[in-house]
Amino acid sequence: MTRTQFVGVTIGLALVAALTVLRASDPPLLRLARDVTFDEYQRLAPRDFExxxxxxxxxxxxxxxxxxxxxxxxxxxxxxxxxxxxxxxxxxxxxxxxxxxxxxxxxxxxxxxxxxxxxxxxxxxxxxxxxxxxxxxxxxxxxxxxxxxxxxxxxxxAGFAFTGESLFAAPPKxxxxxxxxxxxxxxxxxxxxxxxxxxxxxxxxxxxxxxxxxxxxxxxxxxxxxxxxxxxxxxxxxxxxxxxxxxxxxxxxxxxxxxxxxxxxxxxxxxxxxxxxxxxxxxxxxxxxxxxxxxxxxxxxxxxxxxxxxxxxxxxxxxxxxxxxxxxxxxxxxxxxxxGRFLARPDWADGLEILSIAAAGSLLVLLTTFVSPAVALACGLLITALALVASWLAFVYMGLLLDPLAPILAGSVTHFAATAYRFLVTDRERRVVRRAFGQYLSPSLLYRIEHTHDALRLGGDDRELTIMFVDVRNFTEISERLAPTEVVRFLNTLLDALSRHVIANEGTLDKFIGDSIMAFWNAPVDVTDHAGKAVRAALAMRETLARLNDSDAFGFGDEQKVRIGVGIHTGLACVGNMGAEMHFDYSAVGDAVNVAARIESACKDLGFDILVSEMTAKSADHYALLEAGALPLRGKSTRTQVYAVVGDEAVAASTEFAELHGIHGQLIAALRSRTPASREKLAAAKLKAPSVCTGLTDFYRRISRRSDHFAGEPPARPAESAE
Structure with missing residues (x-):
């Protein structure tokens, strides 16, 4: 328990004690409210005339x-x-x-x-x-x-007889x-x-x-x-x-x-x-x-x-x-x-109502402090419902007058006060973080920062990430045609639409780098199937961009269609808060980040919009993937096997993709062995490709000129499981 929480609980319990004492003193206003409640019960279920x-x-x-x-x-x-x-x-x-x-x-x-x-x-x-x-x-x-x-x-x-002590002082005088x-x-x-x-x-x-x-x-x-x-x-x-x-x-x-x-x-x-x-x-x-x-x-x-x-x-x-x-x-x-139809307010009714105020109030204070106001509100509503139902049933079936109003009012006051304290004091730091980073970080990261005392310290942890880079093609040409304010408007429209898919698929939006987006999965919290979710986000970006182009959301008309390249890689990286003590970012660094960036650059050479590494492909083999060769990435001494992401699970299960996948495999084998059959297979692949993905046309036009990408031993192709 933090000091702030301790103070909140102390204040809350003191308020509950004050409300309990107030109910025990039973002031006229509470008595009037109780009487009006019992009046309402009689109006809902009056005594039948007999x-x-x-x-x-x-x-x-x-x-x-x-x-x-x-x-x-x-x-x-x-x-x-x-x-x-x-x-x-x-x-x-x-x-x-x-x-x-x-x-x-x-x-x-x-x-x-x-x-x-x-x-x-x-x-x-x-x-x-x-x-x-x-x-x-x-x-x-x-x-x-x-x-x-x-x-x-x-x-x-008449005469009067007593069982027990004299009762002359009991009635009104x-x-x-x-x-x-x-x-x-x-x-x-x-x-x-x-x-x-x-x-x-x-x-x-x-x-x-x-x-x-x-x-x-x-x-x-x-x-x-x-x-x-x-x-x-x-x-x-x-x-x-x-x-x-x-x-x-x-x-x-x-x-x-x-x-x-x-x-x-x-x-x-x-x-x-x-x-x-x-x-x-x-x-x-x-x-x-x-x-x-x-x-x-x-x-x-x-x-x-x-x-x-x-x-x-x-x-x-x-x-x-x-x-x-x-x-x-x-x-x-x-x-x-x-x-024989009587109403009665038993001697123990006051004690029960006072106890219910103390118990319900204390429970709501603890729930509001340590769980959440929403859970406390749900419990408060449940307590209210139970109090009303129990009081009503006691009235209808037993003729007992039990006041539900006092514990309900006391619980409402307690919940309001505890929630107000939490909002004004306990959650102040969390609101600062959320206002500062809420537009850039995933909900899971926000939750970690809000609930971890040292979440904003400098330092990082090594963990497996799936990293994505997104870049706009021909951005220089686009920006030369536009005024600076129009460039900003274009980037805001595009990057906002694309980045939403990162957040929606449990990713962490790392940063915007000019016309590019960097994002990663599986940090700061574990994300199941993080490679698959990154691929799903990329496919959603493809669909969103096509919709924006078709609706002319950028105002370019038919003269210019905006295209992007997406590179995804899964590997070990260091992730954490990096920078200065007073100004830092939550980010990832390491070789895996560099590989993802290089794969995104390779999209230009291969003429395809979404490429993933072999490590990512192994974890996302339920998608429609086609081998794109082993690329010599800039700054890397060894080649990196990449795959083109053709479509989602539905595409992977389609007959058209199965046929294309078979032709593609034969094409790759022919390119690897440098046999004349590669021309025939390439023609067959070009003929079949449009029925699966229109973006494959340029991909096949360029792949024949890069047969050196397929030299050496053929790699394991996880996409073959789609057959």
Whole structure:
């Protein structure tokens, strides 16, 4: 590990630690993001509506139109209780506050008249007394709200039993409640609070507090009381977390066990609002009596009485983003319990999410530092996908709320920071090298320089290379006809097109020497079949040059066709960085380089564009090769056997080349023995050559004048394997 990498890892892990601590502190913004994620889950897979025995008697717009504006006199509510009881409701729960006397009661109205007869006043009915008598018989549950004034707390109609330590400090705190009329409190079968999510700043109702506490007494909510009264249960049983104080885990009421949060809250699993859930109060109080359909809906059901009228302002927002009457959430609470469809965020969820941030963040830091940002990104995307899939499956199949967002956000921040550090610091030297040499060196050489600490030191290594020289024919004549800027434009067009084939075939582009190119293969890294790839690059250059000539890319018209010569040799050379300490090139030197250059020069004498040495031919014998003789190369004491590269593997396998190869072999034998048959064989070769390669015409015209190139013992001809 380098010092730069060590610093990067240290900074990255410190960032991961900071993100882990941030998640452990659970700031409001993270909680909001988590809640929104769970909301989205519910929108994708809401709870199905089930026709359980829960109904809402709705004081809706139709009811207000039929019986007048709200509030109704309580004798009408008494009539509603009597009618619902007669229809067979198992419980009647009011999501309505009864904290003040009925101002519409006849006795209250007359009392305000001056000099009223007290005897008359005593004979007038009191709506509160009527309502109190009506709720004394049937099972009725009344609601109360929270208050910031006074010290009133309602009576509790049920007992509480604990498994383990006392849990009075677990639920949300209640300081005071809206007063409940004394007779109502006495006659009601149950009393529960109607507050939804007290003390929460969010307008979305996500959890329902099933219990409130003043520190000495617990107070159930309206839905919980309705469920208790419907079962005839007298006691709630509360279970706490083992060895932990004031942490609730579940609540039992009658036959039902309800999983709750540590504070005794129920995660609300919402179903879309359905008309089947509601029965208009106007239908219940109809003068001619309720219909059979209305009776069937009420009979045996837990009935909540509330309002959906917009003007009464009891509208709440659910996790689905729907605005519904508050009474609907009480009804849905009981529906959840009856259907057994719960959501839960287990105690270990926070620990798992914190651990996932630490583990995923650390992994991404190490991958980004030691492997590559791309691999780290792929792993990060995989972690993201796994987190999302695992969280979604846990929600759908187990009702568990596991937050995928925190580890995803933490991983994204970590990956971005580690990648930025690597880009700004670690990869700075590599970018300098790539900008300086990227246009001249093969990707393999760039990779070596980037990842080897001493790659730019002076010195070289002896290794077998395949070396190529490319030169433009008649360049002097071309340059004399052109302006200097036109010469540069011509060379740029030609050399750019040809050099691309070196890079494409894993070669190293050594240098441009005026109108020439020097390239080599098998350095700085090993290249399999380097001789074959060099020949393939030469053939690609031939095709590219023909295309450029045909399209008049150089602007010469038909007057001038650009030609090149390519010489290739395989041999031992010294390759490495050569020059001065402050300015050097990666290049190759040695006898093998000189041989390759001389073979390229021989292309002029033989009238052919691609020649290779015998060493190269032995490694590239799968190409179409023809023996071109043993040439006396300038500066060499011995002759060098060369071969003409006619075509690729497809040409080598063709019938035409096989026939030409046979004729050519006979021609070479005749030239070597200097027999008169050479003229006949030469004529046959000239006749056959155009069908294989048009460039062979000049080759055969010149080869007859150089019979001395074939004197002596015939060399091994690797091209014969093509027959």
């Amino acid at each position: 026709d359980v025995p829960v109904r809402i008697v709705d004081i809706d717009e139709a009811s207000l139109k039929a019986f007048g504006q709200w509030p109704w006199p309580r004798d009408r509510l008494a009539a509603l209780v009597d009618r619902l009881s007669e229809m067979g409701a198992s419980v009647i729960a009011f999501d309505i506050l009864f904290s003040e006397p009925d101002r519409l009661s006849p006795r209250t109205v007359v009392r305000d008249i001056p000099n009223v007869d007290k005897a008359l006043l005593g004979r007038l009915p009191d709506n509160d007394e009527i309502f109190a008598r009506s709720i004394a018989g049937p099972p009725v549950v009344l609601g109360f709200g929270l208050s910031t004034e006074g010290s009133y707390l309602p009576p509790v109609k 209640i300081d005071a409640a809206t007063p409940l009329r004394p007779r109502f409190a006495i006659n009601a079968a149950g009393i529960g609070h109607i507050s939804l999510d007290p003390g929460r700043p969010s307008a979305v109702v996500r959890t329902i507090p099933l219990l409130l506490s003043d520190g000495q007494q617990l107070y159930p909510n309206l839905a919980l009381e309705a469920l208790r009264v419907a079962q005839g249960a007298s006691t709630y049983i509360l279970a706490g977390a083992p060895d932990v104080q004031d942490v609730l885990t579940e609540l039992k009421v009658g036959e039902f066990v309800i999983p709750v949060t540590a504070a005794g809250e129920l995660w609300l699993y919402v179903s879309p609002d359905r008309a089947e859930r509601y029965v208009s109060a106007s239908r219940v109080l109809a003068a001619d009596g309720p219909s059979a359909q209305t009776r069937a809906a009420i009979e045996g059901s837990i009935v909540f009485v509330g309002t959906s009228a917009a003007g009464l302002q009891d509208i709440r927002t659910t996790a689905l983003g729907h605005n519904v009457p508050g009474v609907s959430l009480h009804a849905q609470t009981v529906e959840q319990v009856l259907s």
